[in-house]
Amino acid sequence: MTAGRLPMVDATETAEHPADGAAFRFVDLFAGVGGFHAALKAYGGECVYAVEIDKAAAATYARNWGHDPLGDITNDANDDVMNVPPHEVLAAGFPCQPFSKSGAQRGMDETRGTLYWNILRIIEERKPKVVLLENVRNLAGPRHLHEWQVIIETLRAEGYRVSDTPAIFSPHLLPPARGGRPQVRERVFITATHDPSGIGDDSLDVEPVAYPGVGIDGFEPKIEWHLEDLLDDSHNIPGCNLTSAERSWIDAWDEWVQTWYEQTEGRRPPGFPIWADAWTDLAQVLRDFGGVPDYRDLMDADPLLPQWKAGHLAKNYALYFEHREWIDRWAKRHKIYSNGFPASRRKLEWQAQDAARLWDTVMHFRPSGIRAKRPTYLPALVAITQTSIVGPRQRRLSPRETARLQGLPDWYDFGGQKASATYKQMGNGVNVGAVWHVLREHVARDEEILKSTSAGRKILEAVSGAPLSPDEVLAAMR
Structure with missing residues (x-):
C-alpha cells in the first residue's frame, strides 16, 4: 500500500501519454470508498491521484485499492498550488454546496468558495480528455438552475463538449447482465469531452447520455427485479x-x-x-x-x-x-x-x-x-x-448487501468497522454499474472527438472493448 499521498506523475507528461501499462490515467476526487475507482480500474484505468476528507471512508478506500486518499482537495488544487498530476479522466462525486450569487459577474468568479471551483482549477490546469461528475438529482432541479448553468458554462469556457440537458440515471434501470442493481438511485451525471475546436459555435452542446426512467435494452424494472438475487443470510450480523x-x-x-x-x-x-x-x-x-x-x-x-x-x-x-x-x-x-x-x-x-x-x-x-x-x-x-x-x-x-446494491464485489473489505459506518459509506457512495454505463454511453456519443487524439483513442478502445457489465471484471481482481 502506498503511504500517504499517491505518487506524483512527472508534471512534464502531457495528457497524450498515459502511465505505462494503463489504458488511461484517472483522478478520483471526493473519492468516498471508491465507486468511481472500481468502474475506472475495471475499464483498465490507473489511478494517479485520489482524495477523500472523511477518515473512515479513506481508510476503507486504502484497504481495498492500495492508495491512501486522506486529504483535502482545497489544499491540493487552488490559486497557488496544483498537486493533482496529469490525467486523462477526471471523476468526481462532488458535494453540491450553495454557489455564491454575490455580484453581477457570471462564470468562474461565481464558483469561488465552493468545491466545484477546485475541480474547475484542475480542469483548467490539466485539461483531462474526459470529465465525469456525479451529484444528487436536485442539482438539476429548478432550485439549482443557477448552479447548473455555472457548471455548464464554465466547462464550455474550458473547451468541453457537454450537454445542457441533465443526464439522470439510476442503477435499477440497468438489467443485471449490464451491472444493474435493484436500487432506485437517481443521480445526475455531467459528462464532458475536451474539444477546444468547438469553442465559439454550437458543437459544444450535445444530447445527454441518459434520460430519467428509461430502462436499458427494454428492461422493465417493476417486473424483472427480484430481491432474492441480492440477499444472503450468511452475511447477517x-x-x-x-x-x-x-x-x-x-x-x-x-x-x-x-x-x-x-x-x-x-x-x-x-x-x-x-x-x-x-x-x-x-x-x-x-x-x-x-x-x-x-x-x-x-x-x-x-x-x-x-x-x-x-x-x-x-x-x-x-x-x-x-x-x-x-x-x-x-x-x-x-x-x-x-x-x-x-x-x-x-x-x-x-x-x-x-x-x-x-x-x-x-x-x-x-x-x-x-x-x-x-x-x-x-x-x-x-x-x-x-x-x-x-x-x-x-x-x-446487511452491510454486505448494501455493498452489493452499490455494485461492489464480495471481496470488498470493510475491515472491523461498525455496521453504521458501512451503511453511511454506502449511502454516500456512487453505484459502480451506473458509472460503468454512463461512461460507456458517453464514449459512444463522443467517439469521433475521442478518435482525434491518442489519449482519446486509448479511452475509446478501453471502454468500447470492455464487457457490458463490470461485475465479472471486478470479481476477478482478487
Missing part, C-alpha cells in the same frame, strides 16, 4: 436484527393491514398516509363541523393549514369514521397511544399495492411513518438510519 419494539410496531400494523383486507373484501389499503393520531380528534371534529369534513372545510376553518395536510386529514377522518369499530379494538389491543408507540410509528405509508401482509414488504422507518413497498427494487441507500427492512427476512439489509 446482529446489527441487522430488529429490536422487540420494532417488531411490535410492525406486528401491530401488519394486523391492521390484514384486518383491512378482511373488512373491505380484499380492497388494497389506502395510498394516502394513514395517521392514527388524527383518529383521536374525530369526536371533536364531528361536533365542530356537524359531520365528517372535506379538505375545503378544514382549510376554511384554518387558513394556515396547507392543502396537502388538509387532504390527508380529511381522508383519515373519513376512513376512521367508516371503520372505527374494529380500529378502536386494534388500537386498544396494541396500545397504539402508549409511550411505547412513538408518534412516527403511529403512521403507515402503504406503497406496496396488493401485498398480503406488511411482513411481505420492504419497509423503512421514517419520520413520516413506516413506509411499505413491494419487495422488488429498493429505495436509494441513504447515509442516515433508514436502512431497508426486508420483511420476509425480518431484518435490515
